[in-house]
Amino acid sequence: MTRVLVPVAILKGEMVSAGLVDLLATVDVTVLGYHVLPEQTPPDQARAQFEDRATGALDDLTGQFHEAGGDADHRLVFTHDRRQSIDRIADETDSAAYAITGATGEVDRLLVSLTGEVDTAQITAFVEEVIGDRDIGVTLFAAGEKDDGRLETAAETLSAAGIDTATKWVAGNPFDSLIDAVADHDGIIMGEQAPSLASLLFGEEADRVAAASVGPVIVVRSAEKDKA
Amino acid sequence: MTTEDRGSNIAGEKPDVEETVETDEATVTETAELERTLGLVGGLAIGIGTMIGAGIFVFPGLAGAEVGTAATASFAVGGVVALLVALPTSELATAMPKSGGGYYFISRGLGTLAGTIVGLSLWLGLVFATAFYLVGLGFYALDALAEVGIQVGGSPELIVSVIAVLAGIGFTVLNVTGTENAAKLQNGIVALLLSMLAAFLGFGLLEVFGVVDADTPAGEAQDDWGLVPIMSVAALVFTSYLGFAQVATVAGEMKQPGRNLPLAMIGSVLIVTVMYVLTIYIATNVFDRAALEAAGETAMVEIGRELLGTPGALVIIVGGLLATMSSANASILSTSRAIYGVSKDALLPEWAARINLKYGTPHVALGMAGGPVIVLAATRQVALLAEVASFLHLIMYGLICVALIAIRRDEPEWYDPDFRVPGGPVIPALGALASFGLIAFMETLSIAIGVAVIFATAGWYFYYAGDVNLKGAL
Numbered sequence A: 001m002t003r004v005l006v007p008v009a010i011l012k013g014e015m016v017s018a019g020l021v022d023l024l025a026t027v028d029v030t031v032l033g034y035h036v037l038p039e040q041t042p043p044d045q046a047r048a049q050f051e052d053r054a055t056g057a058l059d060d061l062t063g064q065f066h067e068a069g070g071d072a073d074h075r076l077v078f079t080h081d082r083r084q085s086i087d088r089i090a091d092e093t094d095s096a097a098y099a100i101t102g103a104t105g106e107v108d109r110l111l112v113s114l115t116g117e118v119d120t121a122q123i124t125a126f127v128e129e130v131i132g133d134r135d136i137g138v139t140l141f142a143a144g145e146k147d148d149g150r151l152e153t154a155a156e157t158l159s160a161a162g163i164d165t166a167t168k169w170v171a172g173n174p175f176d177s178l179i180d181a182v183a184d185h186d187g188i189i190m191g192e193q194a195p196s197l198a199s200l201l202f203g204e205e206a207d208r209v210a211a212a213s214v215g216p217v218i219v220v221r222s223a224e225k226d227k228a
Numbered sequence B: 001m002t003t004e005d006r007g008s009n010i011a012g013e014k015p016d017v018e019e020t021v022e023t024d025e026a027t028v029t030e031t032a033e034l035e036r037t038l039g040l041v042g043g044l045a046i047g048i049g050t051m052i053g054a055g056i057f058v059f060p061g062l063a064g065a066e067v068g069t070a071a072t073a074s075f076a077v078g079g080v081v082a083l084l085v086a087l088p089t090s091e092l093a094t095a096m097p098k099s100g101g102g103y104y105f106i107s108r109g110l111g112t113l114a115g116t117i118v119g120l121s122l123w124l125g126l127v128f129a130t131a132f133y134l135v136g137l138g139f140y141a142l143d144a145l146a147e148v149g150i151q152v153g154g155s156p157e158l159i160v161s162v163i164a165v166l167a168g169i170g171f172t173v174l175n176v177t178g179t180e181n182a183a184k185l186q187n188g189i190v191a192l193l194l195s196m197l198a199a200f201l202g203f204g205l206l207e208v209f210g211v212v213d214a215d216t217p218a219g220e221a222q223d224d225w226g227l228v229p230i231m232s233v234a235a236l237v238f239t240s241y242l243g244f245a246q247v248a249t250v251a252g253e254m255k256q257p258g259r260n261l262p263l264a265m266i267g268s269v270l271i272v273t274v275m276y277v278l279t280i281y282i283a284t285n286v287f288d289r290a291a292l293e294a295a296g297e298t299a300m301v302e303i304g305r306e307l308l309g310t311p312g313a314l315v316i317i318v319g320g321l322l323a324t325m326s327s328a329n330a331s332i333l334s335t336s337r338a339i340y341g342v343s344k345d346a347l348l349p350e351w352a353a354r355i356n357l358k359y360g361t362p363h364v365a366l367g368m369a370g371g372p373v374i375v376l377a378a379t380r381q382v383a384l385l386a387e388v389a390s391f392l393h394l395i396m397y398g399l400i401c402v403a404l405i406a407i408r409r410d411e412p413e414w415y416d417p418d419f420r421v422p423g424g425p426v427i428p429a430l431g432a433l434a435s436f437g438l439i440a441f442m443e444t445l446s447i448a449i450g451v452a453v454i455f456a457t458a459g460w461y462f463y464y465a466g467d468v469n470l471k472g473a474l
Helices: A018-026 A043-068 A082-092 A120-131 A150-160 A174-181 A197-202 A205-213 A223-227 B040-051 B054-095 B102-110 B112-147 B156-177 B182-208 B227-241 B257-286 B289-344 B363-377 B382-409 B426-439 B444-464
Strands: A003-009 A028-036 A072-079 A097-100 A109-113 A137-143 A165-170 A187-191 A217-220 B026-028 B033-035
Touching (some): A003 A018, A018 A043, A018 A120, A018 A187, A028 A043, A028 A082, A043 A072, A043 B033, A082 B033, A097 A205, A109 A120, A120 A150, A120 A187, A120 A217, A137 A174, A150 A165, A174 A205, A187 A205, A197 A205, A205 A217, B040 B289, B054 B112, B054 B257, B102 B382, B112 B156, B112 B289, B112 B363, B112 B382, B156 B363, B182 B289, B227 B257, B227 B426, B257 B289, B382 B426
Parallel strands (some): A003 A028, A003 A097, A072 B033, A109 A137, A109 A187, A187 A217
Antiparallel strands (some): A097 A217, B026 B033
């Protein structure tokens, strides 16, 4: 079954909103409790002191996912590098996606971004699996110079699966127009982007989208990265 | 092994020994994982950054004044001793890739008494080393002020002390509150430093061999190639090599430890040895002993000026400031790790390793590093601080070699290093002999202080942690 990794800054009091827990009820979940330490602190030193507290919080969180009906387990990592830990655990658990928690109530409609160099078929399949037979609508979104028909292809697949699907093509700045389109949606699903100059300078696109959109963002990991 | 009773200290605290699985990417305990995030470059930067600090910028004047060009041999001896210790340390580190470094190997291989002595004297040895780096920083800062035309009133000695103390306070505070990537900054400083030194060495060699002529005075230092003077200078300058074993203190955070630990340790020793020998060769060919003695701690600045004029002097000053800062900073970090290592094993109270959740930094341990450093730095005793630091490190280095021999003679089941020192017990035996032997060439006062520290730490063991049993506790 498809697995989604939910990284949580467990000792910083990060919580998972009820809406996201419900949304992920259809898939398996691994809650990744992480704690990032500055270079001057050995991770083991933090483990000795904070392990019990973190494990307690993770048990509670995992319990919430169980209550919502999905299968869930958890891992706890002390690290200097959040990104590296997320990638490693996602590889080890064979997770198809990871979630960036955000505030949301009940999820009625998702915004799915297909902009850029992403595997649209893979994202579409993931969306279909997460929604299952629930009454959650989807807006397929892409931005760019010319419409290459990727939205229509994806919309056909989702409609065929009985999902209420709309499409939205915008010929503007991908990031800004995605954020503009967030209104009336309860969460975003997007593909993992290859590292670029912009991601080096401003941080990863998914993190920036999450920061700007307030709601949860689910990032579908690219298949090539899985192999590596 | 969690069922085995490891005893407890006077306060009733037990060693925190947990069974772990080590992979190339993480250390996995029963309920948590510890990510390995340091690569080979990061490891080399720690080794080189700690070593290539004050030593190379402070010692050419002092060592060259003693024996002239023969000081190149002293630095070479230091490099050989360091290498003889780095090889056994690498083997032990790949067998036990955990934070704690030398202390960890010795406490597991030779038992709690030796472990306590080494663990606590490593802390104090690093304190002495840091103080030495800070005094070096003070001398370079004084020169920097003079170079930009700022006249300082009062006695220059006082200024050096004030700068050293302020820098000590600054680094401690920075390490408690700084959550930015200190390691990345360190990598950058090391890269800059290496390129500056390479340029300086390149030009210096050309000038020494007469390819270019910068009008340096003819006539070399009156050299003293006697064995005893060379060895006693080697004992003094060995402080320049303290640092390769610090790579082992971050063994728990190194990716692919089986490959990266030996490469980082041995590689950093080789790189700095070459740099040192060349630098001292140039320095003693540019100036004779009298001139080196007159220039003292910042003789390198005058050598830079002699070779390349004012820009040369400025390059050396900036290099000296960067190098002493990076050494001091890296050593304060290592100190806090050393304290954590012994506190985890109940040889120091548990509170010594506490972390504050706000910054995520071990503020108590950093304070126990920075506090005594500041006091020692105020003394300005460059040679004494350096020798005591070397003494305490050499005890550890020697015992690391002994621990390797002891573990190998009766190899426990868990012992499975990825890297094995070739040649049976020859290299570790030589390493132990060389480490302890170098101590004999030190000044009497340094030896007396070092021995006093050893007795004090042994006394602490019998008072505080006599019931703790760490041998073989993995």
